[in-house]
Amino acid sequence: MAGMGKLRVAVVGAGAAGLCAARHLLARQDLFAPPVLFEITKHVGGTWVYEERVGHYDNGLPIQSSMYRDLRTNIPKEVMSFPDFPFAKHLPSFVHHTEVRKYLEQYCDHFRLWDHIRFDTTVDAVDPVKVKGGWKGLAWDITSSDGVDQSKSTKERFDAVMVCNGHFYDPYIPAIPGLEKYKGMLMHSHDYRSAEPFADKSVVVLGAGLSGLDIAMELANVNAKVILSHGQKPLTCPMPKGVEQAPPVRKVLDDGTLQFQNGEQAEPEVFMLCTGYNFLFPFLNEQVGVRVKEHLVYPLYKFLIPPAYPSLFIVGICRAICPFPHFHVQSQFVISVLDGSFSLPTREDMEEDIELDMAARRARGVATRHILKLDSEQWAYNDHLAQLGGFQPLPRYWANLYESNKVFRARDMLNYKTYNYNILNETEWMVQNLQGQQLQKPQITHI
Numbered sequence: 001m002a003g004m005g006k007l008r009v010a011v012v013g014a015g016a017a018g019l020c021a022a023r024h025l026l027a028r029q030d031l032f033a034p035p036v037l038f039e040i041t042k043h044v045g046g047t048w049v050y051e052e053r054v055g056h057y058d059n060g061l062p063i064q065s066s067m068y069r070d071l072r073t074n075i076p077k078e079v080m081s082f083p084d085f086p087f088a089k090h091l092p093s094f095v096h097h098t099e100v101r102k103y104l105e106q107y108c109d110h111f112r113l114w115d116h117i118r119f120d121t122t123v124d125a126v127d128p129v130k131v132k133g134g135w136k137g138l139a140w141d142i143t144s145s146d147g148v149d150q151s152k153s154t155k156e157r158f159d160a161v162m163v164c165n166g167h168f169y170d171p172y173i174p175a176i177p178g179l180e181k182y183k184g185m186l187m188h189s190h191d192y193r194s195a196e197p198f199a200d201k202s203v204v205v206l207g208a209g210l211s212g213l214d215i216a217m218e219l220a221n222v223n224a225k226v227i228l229s230h231g232q233k234p235l236t237c238p239m240p241k242g243v244e245q246a247p248p249v250r251k252v253l254d255d256g257t258l259q260f261q262n263g264e265q266a267e268p269e270v271f272m273l274c275t276g277y278n279f280l281f282p283f284l285n286e287q288v289g290v291r292v293k294e295h296l297v298y299p300l301y302k303f304l305i306p307p308a309y310p311s312l313f314i315v316g317i318c319r320a321i322c323p324f325p326h327f328h329v330q331s332q333f334v335i336s337v338l339d340g341s342f343s344l345p346t347r348e349d350m351e352e353d354i355e356l357d358m359a360a361r362r363a364r365g366v367a368t369r370h371i372l373k374l375d376s377e378q379w380a381y382n383d384h385l386a387q388l389g390g391f392q393p394l395p396r397y398w399a400n401l402y403e404s405n406k407v408f409r410a411r412d413m414l415n416y417k418t419y420n421y422n423i424l425n426e427t428e429w430m431v432q433n434l435q436g437q438q439l440q441k442p443q444i445t446h447i
Contacts, residue, residue, distance in 0.1 A: 009032055010142050015048070018046070041119070048101045079401050121147060126161055126285060126288075138311050159311060174275050179252050180252075202225045204268040216243050220242045246260045294369040303372065304333070404444060419434075
């Protein structure tokens with residue numbers, strides 16, 4: 001610790017993960033100086049801030065948000081919340097995105113985070129510095145600039161950095177042969193805001209992740225003819241009228257026609273890519289060695305820490321997770337590392353741990369691009385971090401309720417968001433449909 005004073009921690013991004021990091025740092029003023037949060041926009045909430053415009057802001061920066069107008073959460077608020085800050089009781093289980101943004105602002109009020117956020121501030125560089133008395137012999141120089149006046153640049157030194165810059169803003173465009181020959185309207189879901197412009201049009205939606213499914217349903221409501229093109233097993237739940245399924249688009253033919261993997265063809269007016277996003281860390285010094293390849297960010301011990309630079313933490317990169325509680329667990333684990341209650345292994349041991357973990361996942365048939373997709377494994381991961389860091393794990397009902405919601409969603413995509421959940425105690429919960437009838441819980445065995 002520099003001069004044995006309090007540790008200064010920088011947090012990059014004031015979305016949900018960054019706010020959560022700051023909240024846990026502030027709770028330990030015995031050890032940490034108040035954190036500094038660098039936020040590129042004028043708002044907290046990251047991806048939960050709806051912006052009607054697409055493209056770029058007036059200052060030339062790209063519009064970060066991928067939020068669409070009518071989005072409601074696909075996770076019940078009872079398990080979507082931070083465990084130490086529930087959503088308001090009166091809200092339905094599946095809330096509109098404006099309520100999530102409000103919730104994050106209330107989280108800032110409650111934990112007094114506002115004074116620590118520098119809005120309109122771009123982080124240009126995060127550079128490691130070898131420091132004799134530093135934590136693990138390291139410190140970090142952060143160069144940031146004023147979003148309004150880019151010539152104003154500041155360099156400051158920190159003991160540790162939590163990178164919470166999100167990963168829902170740089171669209172991933174798959175390499176589809178002949179894509180440039182498509183003649184209709186080509187767009188990514190990042191730029192989708194509402195269904196009305198697509199009324200009565202023919203649309204191929206590529207990708208049946210949650211946003212692909214959601215957007216397909218919205219389009220069906222305005223009488224669009226939708227082909228949902230995806231590589232998963234065909235969905236068996238009832239589909240909205242006007243939505244059919246097809247395998248992935250294999251290529252675009254010379255005349256602009258889309259060809260699917262089964263040889264069938266379509267000539268839609270709109271080709272909508274719901275294909276996810278890229279991880280970007282443009283400010284991170286290359287020397288740190290964090291690389292991104294095939295949607296995998298590596299090498300990171302416990303998906304968080306580059307072994308060679310253990311005072312840098314990349315929070316919230318795992319996918320197919322329940323995000324807020326996941327950030328809550330990761331942030332507390334980071335604190336347990338910084339306060340010494342969890343002693344990090346040596347660099348070599350961390351590197352070996354990463355190798356063994358990757359090998360085990362590949363042996364189970366997990367492709368590189370899906371390694372960060374934790375899905376049902378997130379619960380064991382969260383518990384593992386809580387055990388290592390010596391802090392409270394998530395209440396027992398959490399995993400069961402989340403996994404049950406996934407089953408309800410797979411059974412009835414059209415209506416699952418009308419259900420309402422109730423937490424009875426640490427282990428028990430119940431769920432009712434729109435008519436107030438109690439529903440039978442699915443049998444969840446794999447957690």
